[in-house]
Amino acid sequence: MTVMRTPEQELARFRARLAVAGVVALLCFGLLVARFFYLQVVRYDYYSTRAEDNRISLVPIVPNRGLITDRNGTVLARNYSAYTLEITPSKVADLDATIEELATLVDIQPKDRRRLKKLMDESKSFESLPIRNRLSDEEVARFIAQRYRFPGVELKARLFRDYPMGSFASHVIGYIGRINDKDLERIEESDDAANYRGTDHIGKSGLEKSYERDLHGITGFEEVEVDSGGRAVRLLRRTPAIPGNNVVLTLDLKLQEIVEKAFGNRRGALVAIEPSSGGVLALVSTPTFDPNLFVDGIAPQDWDQLNTDLDKPLLNRAIYSAYPPGSTFKPFMALGALTTGKRTPGQTLADPGYFNYGGHRFMDDKVGGHGGVDMYKSIVVSCNTYYYVLANDMGIDAIANFMRPLGFGQRSGIDLPGEAEGVLPSPEWKKRRFKRPEQQKWFGGETISVGIGQGYNAYTPLQLAQALGAVVNNGVLYRPHIARHVVDAKTGEKRTIEPEPLRTIPFKQSHIDLIKRAMVGVNKAGTGSRAFAGAPYEVGGKTGTAQVYSLKGAKYVEGRVAERLRDHSWFIAFAPADKPVIALAVLVENGGFGAQSAAPIARQALDYYLLGKVPAGIAAEDPAAEESAE
Amino acid sequence: MNPRLDPRRWLHYLLAPLDGPLTLLILILIGYATVLMVSASPERLGTLALNTAVAFSVMWVAAKTPPSRMMSAALPLYAIGVLLLIAVALFGDVSKGARRWLNIGVTRIQPSELLKIAMPLTLAWYFQSREGMLRVRDFFIAAALLLLPVGLIAKQPDLGTAILVAASGFYVLFFAGLTWRLILPVAVVGIVGIGAIVAMGDTICQPGVEWPGLREYQKHRVCTLLDPTSDPLGKGFHIIQSTIAIGSGGVLGKGWGKGTQTHLDFLPERHTDFIFAVLTEEFGLAGALFLVVVYILLIFRGLFIAAGAPTLFSRLLAGALTLIFFTYAFVNMGMVSGILPVVGVPLPFVSYGGTALVTLCLGVGMLMSIQRHRRRVGT
Numbered sequence A: 001m002t003v004m005r006t007p008e009q010e011l012a013r014f015r016a017r018l019a020v021a022g023v024v025a026l027l028c029f030g031l032l033v034a035r036f037f038y039l040q041v042v043r044y045d046y047y048s049t050r051a052e053d054n055r056i057s058l059v060p061i062v063p064n065r066g067l068i069t070d071r072n073g074t075v076l077a078r079n080y081s082a083y084t085l086e087i088t089p090s091k092v093a094d095l096d097a098t099i100e101e102l103a104t105l106v107d108i109q110p111k112d113r114r115r116l117k118k119l120m121d122e123s124k125s126f127e128s129l130p131i132r133n134r135l136s137d138e139e140v141a142r143f144i145a146q147r148y149r150f151p152g153v154e155l156k157a158r159l160f161r162d163y164p165m166g167s168f169a170s171h172v173i174g175y176i177g178r179i180n181d182k183d184l185e186r187i188e189e190s191d192d193a194a195n196y197r198g199t200d201h202i203g204k205s206g207l208e209k210s211y212e213r214d215l216h217g218i219t220g221f222e223e224v225e226v227d228s229g230g231r232a233v234r235l236l237r238r239t240p241a242i243p244g245n246n247v248v249l250t251l252d253l254k255l256q257e258i259v260e261k262a263f264g265n266r267r268g269a270l271v272a273i274e275p276s277s278g279g280v281l282a283l284v285s286t287p288t289f290d291p292n293l294f295v296d297g298i299a300p301q302d303w304d305q306l307n308t309d310l311d312k313p314l315l316n317r318a319i320y321s322a323y324p325p326g327s328t329f330k331p332f333m334a335l336g337a338l339t340t341g342k343r344t345p346g347q348t349l350a351d352p353g354y355f356n357y358g359g360h361r362f363m364d365d366k367v368g369g370h371g372g373v374d375m376y377k378s379i380v381v382s383c384n385t386y387y388y389v390l391a392n393d394m395g396i397d398a399i400a401n402f403m404r405p406l407g408f409g410q411r412s413g414i415d416l417p418g419e420a421e422g423v424l425p426s427p428e429w430k431k432r433r434f435k436r437p438e439q440q441k442w443f444g445g446e447t448i449s450v451g452i453g454q455g456y457n458a459y460t461p462l463q464l465a466q467a468l469g470a471v472v473n474n475g476v477l478y479r480p481h482i483a484r485h486v487v488d489a490k491t492g493e494k495r496t497i498e499p500e501p502l503r504t505i506p507f508k509q510s511h512i513d514l515i516k517r518a519m520v521g522v523n524k525a526g527t528g529s530r531a532f533a534g535a536p537y538e539v540g541g542k543t544g545t546a547q548v549y550s551l552k553g554a555k556y557v558e559g560r561v562a563e564r565l566r567d568h569s570w571f572i573a574f575a576p577a578d579k580p581v582i583a584l585a586v587l588v589e590n591g592g593f594g595a596q597s598a599a600p601i602a603r604q605a606l607d608y609y610l611l612g613k614v615p616a617g618i619a620a621e622d623p624a625a626e627e628s629a630e
Numbered sequence B: 001m002n003p004r005l006d007p008r009r010w011l012h013y014l015l016a017p018l019d020g021p022l023t024l025l026i027l028i029l030i031g032y033a034t035v036l037m038v039s040a041s042p043e044r045l046g047t048l049a050l051n052t053a054v055a056f057s058v059m060w061v062a063a064k065t066p067p068s069r070m071m072s073a074a075l076p077l078y079a080i081g082v083l084l085l086i087a088v089a090l091f092g093d094v095s096k097g098a099r100r101w102l103n104i105g106v107t108r109i110q111p112s113e114l115l116k117i118a119m120p121l122t123l124a125w126y127f128q129s130r131e132g133m134l135r136v137r138d139f140f141i142a143a144a145l146l147l148l149p150v151g152l153i154a155k156q157p158d159l160g161t162a163i164l165v166a167a168s169g170f171y172v173l174f175f176a177g178l179t180w181r182l183i184l185p186v187a188v189v190g191i192v193g194i195g196a197i198v199a200m201g202d203t204i205c206q207p208g209v210e211w212p213g214l215r216e217y218q219k220h221r222v223c224t225l226l227d228p229t230s231d232p233l234g235k236g237f238h239i240i241q242s243t244i245a246i247g248s249g250g251v252l253g254k255g256w257g258k259g260t261q262t263h264l265d266f267l268p269e270r271h272t273d274f275i276f277a278v279l280t281e282e283f284g285l286a287g288a289l290f291l292v293v294v295y296i297l298l299i300f301r302g303l304f305i306a307a308g309a310p311t312l313f314s315r316l317l318a319g320a321l322t323l324i325f326f327t328y329a330f331v332n333m334g335m336v337s338g339i340l341p342v343v344g345v346p347l348p349f350v351s352y353g354g355t356a357l358v359t360l361c362l363g364v365g366m367l368m369s370i371q372r373h374r375r376r377v378g379t
Helices: A007-042 A044-055 A095-103 A110-122 A137-149 A181-189 A206-210 A212-216 A253-263 A300-308 A326-340 A375-380 A384-394 A396-406 A427-433 A444-451 A461-472 A509-525 A594-611 A623-629 B007-015 B020-040 B042-064 B067-091 B111-129 B136-154 B159-175 B180-199 B216-226 B236-249 B275-307 B312-336 B354-372
Strands: A056-061 A075-087 A129-132 A153-162 A175-178 A201-205 A220-226 A232-239 A246-249 A268-273 A280-286 A349-351 A354-357 A360-363 A371-373 A476-478 A483-487 A494-496 A501-504 A540-546 A568-575 A582-588 B093-095 B098-103
Touching: A007 A044, A007 B159, A007 B236, A007 B275, A007 B312, A044 B236, A075 A095, A095 A129, A110 A129, A137 A153, A175 A206, A181 A201, A201 A206, A201 A212, A206 A212, A253 A268, A253 A280, A253 A594, A268 A461, A268 A594, A280 A582, A326 A375, A326 A384, A326 A396, A326 A461, A326 A509, A326 A540, A326 A568, A349 A384, A354 A384, A354 A444, A360 A384, A360 A444, A371 A375, A375 A384, A375 A509, A384 A396, A384 A444, A396 A427, A396 A444, A396 A461, A461 A476, A461 A509, A461 A568, A461 A582, A509 A540, A509 A568, A540 A594, A568 A594, A582 A594, B020 B042, B020 B275, B020 B354, B042 B354, B067 B111, B067 B136, B067 B312, B067 B354, B111 B136, B111 B159, B111 B312, B111 B354, B136 B159, B159 B312, B236 B275, B236 B312, B275 B312, B275 B354, B312 B354
Parallel strands: none
Antiparallel strands: A056 A220, A075 A129, A075 A153, A175 A201, A220 A232, A246 A483, A268 A280, A268 A582, A349 A371, A354 A360, A476 A501, A483 A494, A540 A568, A568 A582, B093 B098
């Protein structure tokens, strides 16, 4: 088949097709113009905004974290500037080869590589990420000399957190660590996300956590023009960062140090507070740990060691562990008896050495009993029978109702995270605590044990110190606090953490005076007399022993019981007796009888706090100087 | 005065082969390119001047070459082009993941560029040689001549060039009288289909909407093209940035040298394929319309030349070359403004790049030659 046409027909058809082509071309260009119109006129505002957003990038300026100092200005947490080697992965052709090369100049451990890998997964490729922190001067010099060989690798000066006291007061100060997903969630919930742009670290425990808001400061910003690679082209505006506030504590680091050393390698806790303000003078939990380990991500082996240690060094026993108060509960019981009118000071009990209740014989420590016992004597000699009978007479509800306002079994509201509630036993508590109906019932016999601070009783050392402080402060109970001022790092302006009286319990002055006098008697003629022999100040105290292990009727002989099953040793004290400036509670885990291990620690603390006496082996002056000189 | 030294004679000699309207339009376009280059990439102005000089020389030579000589060069050029393409496939240098360049010792050449001109030339020659005895069979032979190099180029892979070469060949077939019965159904289905997808992209790309006859991944590919924001870090990035540049230009643009997208490096390939984004960002809709008008004038001048061309060969060649200019312009602006997929097609006479400029000017020179020689034959 041929397609024969005359030349004229050919030409006409060709010209028709030219016309078609012209029309199609016009239509296509029309489509383009419509598209341009859409983009440039209809959606102009949108794209204009997009272009603006593209142009300006806010680069955060991380503020300096505030310092933490004790009441005398000893620095507990600070920052120091050090060099860190950072890599921008997108600017490095062969990352592994570059790191290999770098390793010939600076020490790069496998954990450094692991951390970089992890950071790379979490960040954009144009961000600069640390490969090695805290370079030595020698390493810095070596790198600078070879710097030209490493495009995309930068030496940056950065601030690192440092705890110059090492493990001293570590439970109080806490530590900071890299922000994790959980922290991030919290930051976002509190609308702080913008303020944490550029921040890598956040307070994880202790004051570092509870005063995070003050310590962190306000992030500044540099407005820069950037290209799509994120590189800054030009600085437009700079809003400097506002450094974090310094936190000054009520804590006396020297006292803290003396107590920590007095504990030696024993486990335990001490809380000393100023009764008239709630200010915490010392808050010790032993064993301690070195918070510096956490700052740049704790090494796995260190973490395992801290976590698997039977002594649980990470546990803040002072506020998180609750123990039965033992006989230290007796002064409070006595005050309760007076306040509720169940006893008068002179009412005397003939103590046969036991108390029978419901077919069970509750024993006294002293075989044969203490003879005639009035309230004063019951505290001085720590007579159990007196309190068995008293508890039975008061009943569990009256006991619980009296103890509750003193803060027993409730969080004190101290400015530290992770406080435990403890247990103030009551029928209601038992109903809440147990599920099965037969377990929920309160038995009268249980009340008897509560009377001598055993049974379900469980309080933190902080709660005991707080309660004692309230009693010797004539019923005014303060919220304990460790921070005294928050100081603006720039202006030096102080914001005082005002002592916060939570409540005033209406005690009769005569009742309080009796209890105080009896406790002074404890240290003069009673269970605390050995520890406080020759003390030039008047000090009230009470020993206590908390059972760890029920001997089921057998006589407790310390040497025969495994160390960790021995009784906990308690001591509470206040001084000077007429106008107390310090109230404390000491607990030595498995320390045996309270007068034996806990009371001497209290003596050392009071000797220092009241007399300035420093035990042998501890520098008389500024422990910080000695520590940092090492 | 020696008449040989008379500057007016020299000027006449230089200007005589050139077509006035075409020369003016090309000068406008290259002037536009220079203005944009000052903003986008001033360090390349020297090379641009050199490229322009070379391209104008080529155009002048082509304009002086009579169509009959072009016709005799057609088949050899085609043969060389195809052989070089095969050589590239076997020994070519790989650059950016594609094998396009052939190192011939002195320099590297890109044979696919040669085909952009050789293809319409060859097909026009073929139809000229069959003039008066054209059979349907001839269209199949022409199609085969077309598909061999297109296939080789597409395999490199260089989709942009393959499309341009295929288009240039198709235009010859179209003007040679390829039956509407073949063109229309394909065109209608294509236009309706693409139109429907583009118009309803937002709704039909919703998850859960099933496309009859297509699998999920095929749907995803089309949808990524329609909505680059669904893949902002991948291929969508260039398109997102160039549409931001265009859109933020507004009616009058941000002003010469004030395009933030351009100057803050957000625009990819801003002096080559994406120069249109620079233009619209800095000169706005007004600048874009001006360019479109220049292209329309260029195309209509070309179509006018084709309409007046004396021989079948020159008619087909002129028509095809003109539509190639159109294709370059449409595909480039379409891709930069986000309505066509990103393929490597430069904006004709504006994008920086010596090879493309020379090829385009060669085409313009051929058009000029056809226009100049229209009365010599056929009277």
